[in-house]
Amino acid sequence: MQxxxxxxxxxxxxxxxxxxxxxxxxxxxxxxxRLLCAEYKSQYINEDKDKVLNKLKSFAGKYKNVNEYCNxx
Numbered sequence: 001m002q003x004x005x006x007x008x009x010x011x012x013x014x015x016x017x018x019x020x021x022x023x024x025x026x027x028x029x030x031x032x033x034r035l036l037c038a039e040y041k042s043q044y045i046n047e048d049k050d051k052v053l054n055k056l057k058s059f060a061g062k063y064k065n066v067n068e069y070c071n072x073x
Contacts, residue, residue: 030073033059037070 060069
């Protein structure tokens, strides 16, 4: 009896942890986009501006306007 209760509780804990991790994926993607936009708009990055722009374009999509994407966040 004790083993089945323990197994059930472990299953519930594993399932809830998986659900929480899956729910956090969209938040992570939005935060990554915000960080890339902040890095792109930063006035301190002059020499690596093209590198940052390429990173942002690959994240947002090649055919999307970078300024529109950053303003939508």
